[in-house]
Amino acid sequence: MRIYQSEDYKAMSRRAANIISAQVIYKPDCVLGLATGGTPVGTYKQLVDWYKEGDLSFAEVRSVNLDEYLGLSPHHEQSYRYFMQSNLFDHIDIKPENTHVLNGLAKDPQAECAAYNKLIQDLGGIDLQLLGMGHNGHIAFNEPGDDFGLETHLVTLTDRTIDANTRFFDSRDDVPRQALSMGIKNIMNARRILMVVSGEDKAEAVLKAFAGPVTKEVPASVLQLHPDVTLVADKAALSKLVEAGVSVCG
């Protein structure tokens, strides 16, 4: 595992974008696993800037997103499809048909999940999976206690995740209670993993995930078993890990 410490959120975003852009330059038709949440927004902004400057093209890239709220239409402002369009896809040359986000309105969620697993397989697997991390160590919507062997599945969100995501909605009641999410198995099958984390409030989760025991109670801790993980984080998020004596690259 490589751990890169960046001075602040902007530097973290630039470094993460650099790793994604290197992947796209190396393999123009790569499959990118993409994430939502507040943390990757700066990374996407940097990628858009480089695209606009003519340094990068996504013309052949295929993408699969980690998760989607159940019950939200792709046009709902808090759906993850909407997030991806407004933060990335609408501003770059990726082909719309090459972008894949789970359908939150699927009539048969189980069938949607099974089809998504097949889609990932048919694409040849994920070359680089971008991840954020929740305060309880969740990745995508894999919550503490979820089985590491799960593939894409229907999830009931924990109270803590609903609380954390309330900031994006008018009220807590508006936050969907369920979501469709890639499972830990899909994530662990990615050839490379890039996690971005920012802020003091995530320092404890980073410590547990990367210096604690591998346990289902901290879903991100499973990444310790993956052969190619890069963690890019700012100083605040790494503070407890560094205090614990784990060495990081500058």
Ligand SMILES: O=P(O)(O)OC[C@H]1O[C@](O)(CO)[C@@H](O)[C@@H]1O
């Ligand atoms: O980057 P944020 O907004 O802190 O979110 C962290 C995690 O929470 C989620 O948004 C889900 O609640 C994940 O998609 C994300 O990785």
